[in-house]
Amino acid sequence: MSILDKAHTLAPRGYNRWLVPPAALAVHLSIGQIYALSVFKDALRWRFGSEVDGEWVAASHTSIGVIFSIGIVMLGLSAAFGGRWMERNGPRKAMVLAAICWSSGFAIGSLGVFSEQLWLVYLGYGFVGGIGLGMGYISPVSTLIKWFPDRPGLATGLAIMGFGGGAMLASPLSSWLLQRFADVEAAAASLGVAVADVPKEAAEATALVPAWLTMGAIYLVLMALGAIVVRVPPIGWKPDGWTPKPKAAKLSTGGQVNAKNAIKTPSFYFLWLVLFLNVTAGIGILENAKPMIQDYFPQVTAAAAAGFVGLLSLANMLGRIGWSSLSDVIGRKWTYVKYLGVGAILYTSIALFGATSVVLFVLLAFVIISFYGGGFATVPAYLKDVFGEFEVGAIHGRLLTAWSAAGVAGPLIINGILDAMERRGYEGAALYRPSLYVMVAILAVGFVANLLVRPVNPKYHEAEGAVPDHHKDDVVHHAAVSAKPVTAGRTP
Amino acid sequence: MKSVQNPVAYVLWVIVGAALVFGVVMTAIKTAALFTQ
Numbered sequence A: 001m002s003i004l005d006k007a008h009t010l011a012p013r014g015y016n017r018w019l020v021p022p023a024a025l026a027v028h029l030s031i032g033q034i035y036a037l038s039v040f041k042d043a044l045r046w047r048f049g050s051e052v053d054g055e056w057v058a059a060s061h062t063s064i065g066v067i068f069s070i071g072i073v074m075l076g077l078s079a080a081f082g083g084r085w086m087e088r089n090g091p092r093k094a095m096v097l098a099a100i101c102w103s104s105g106f107a108i109g110s111l112g113v114f115s116e117q118l119w120l121v122y123l124g125y126g127f128v129g130g131i132g133l134g135m136g137y138i139s140p141v142s143t144l145i146k147w148f149p150d151r152p153g154l155a156t157g158l159a160i161m162g163f164g165g166g167a168m169l170a171s172p173l174s175s176w177l178l179q180r181f182a183d184v185e186a187a188a189a190s191l192g193v194a195v196a197d198v199p200k201e202a203a204e205a206t207a208l209v210p211a212w213l214t215m216g217a218i219y220l221v222l223m224a225l226g227a228i229v230v231r232v233p234p235i236g237w238k239p240d241g242w243t244p245k246p247k248a249a250k251l252s253t254g255g256q257v258n259a260k261n262a263i264k265t266p267s268f269y270f271l272w273l274v275l276f277l278n279v280t281a282g283i284g285i286l287e288n289a290k291p292m293i294q295d296y297f298p299q300v301t302a303a304a305a306a307g308f309v310g311l312l313s314l315a316n317m318l319g320r321i322g323w324s325s326l327s328d329v330i331g332r333k334w335t336y337v338k339y340l341g342v343g344a345i346l347y348t349s350i351a352l353f354g355a356t357s358v359v360l361f362v363l364l365a366f367v368i369i370s371f372y373g374g375g376f377a378t379v380p381a382y383l384k385d386v387f388g389e390f391e392v393g394a395i396h397g398r399l400l401t402a403w404s405a406a407g408v409a410g411p412l413i414i415n416g417i418l419d420a421m422e423r424r425g426y427e428g429a430a431l432y433r434p435s436l437y438v439m440v441a442i443l444a445v446g447f448v449a450n451l452l453v454r455p456v457n458p459k460y461h462e463a464e465g466a467v468p469d470h471h472k473d474d475v476v477h478h479a480a481v482s483a484k485p486v487t488a489g490r491t492p
Numbered sequence B: 001m002k003s004v005q006n007p008v009a010y011v012l013w014v015i016v017g018a019a020l021v022f023g024v025v026m027t028a029i030k031t032a033a034l035f036t037q
Helices: A021-047 A061-114 A118-138 A141-147 A152-181 A184-191 A200-205 A208-229 A266-286 A289-296 A302-330 A332-356 A358-387 A392-399 A401-423 A433-451 A469-481 B007-035
Strands: A050-052 A055-057
Touching: A021 A061, A021 A118, A021 A141, A021 A152, A021 A200, A021 A208, A021 A302, A021 B007, A061 A118, A061 A141, A061 A208, A061 A392, A061 A401, A118 A141, A118 A392, A141 A152, A141 A358, A141 A392, A152 A208, A152 A302, A152 A358, A152 B007, A184 A200, A208 B007, A266 A289, A266 A332, A266 A358, A266 A392, A266 A401, A266 A433, A289 A302, A289 A358, A302 A332, A302 A358, A302 B007, A332 A358, A332 A433, A358 A392, A358 B007, A392 A401, A401 A433
Parallel strands: none
Antiparallel strands: A050 A055
């Protein structure tokens, strides 16, 4: 039996469930690097530039931005198509696959940079790395939901909080690697200029290959440790002294719905819309964070603006664990009422009053991005409430196509409006107001969609006592290793 | 009931915990520039 098999990840009786979250954090802190890809943007633009009239002209923003878009699209697609595979094969195999794809993405991307073939970077970091993103993203979610049936919001917050914080680590690491490996003399020689005249991005372009290879190796080790540590609970495991309520959430009918039936229900599509719109709105701030604060407040330096971007990464992470945990207390629907309703008020505030004070602007943006992160973290628990935990991992994977769609639609909407405003001569805070009002409208639609989420019609429920296909092997394994009924483990 | 342990998990807690603290401190240092200029 392979050590990657699901049966080998089965936790023994009495296993401490708090030993499982670091596996999720290790994987998500690694794949969260994609939010810091912009650190490499200038170096990549330089590397893939071309000579025009004797001058080196950097590649377009769009051609380099496509790397990120392919990664996010592949995240959604691989999560959607790999969800059931992950449920059947267990989180360890999914984490190993994610680690291989993610680190290979860096390696193939490095080859693309080395050989000046941009399509290889698309294929490596974007396509192959994107598969690693999707598999890594969903791999710990259903496992932690099963370990924390008493606190599903906390579980999903723990599972994916690292994704929000990944950029917080990757950003300083990437900057340091670019400085460490930059070969200014080689850049000067290739440009035919003095060392002092070498542009920063030209020097950094020489560091891309070793920097990416180093990062790929670091993430491979970190994610492999996550795969070693992850454990799934025995079937029927529940914390000591905890008894599930017949209808734990108002949205629950107490039934279990499989992934195929889930996508036949209106609630799945309302939830898809909620996630799509919440993400689209959040991207409005995230995508333009750095130029936005400098346009609002011209006195803000580039270094301080970079600090603002880092702060939003922290907000993204804290929102995931904080708001998602709170959803266990106030309920999932009310949590999204807050994300979308209060979020719309905050967007209006930043449009109307954001320019009056740096502190107010930063505070509003911080809360908005915490809602963005919270929206991601709470949705698996929302799915568990509505569809049960039967195939929640696979259903979550399918829902993540909303993220792919928002990853394409969000920047298109925001940048389209910004370009139009710029052409009309607007600048400063006025440049952003129309796009912020569009975000308010988007959140309002999401607000209504959230209110329309209803308990699932019982005709879609699985029969009482049904076991998902991916659990049938586990049942056999349990029967083989023990004839005794499974009892609770330690629950601190 | 005696708790079953996994030493690698403790090591990983230390690694990810240190990484998170490092990230938060770096972010705080950079963010300070926003309010001190």
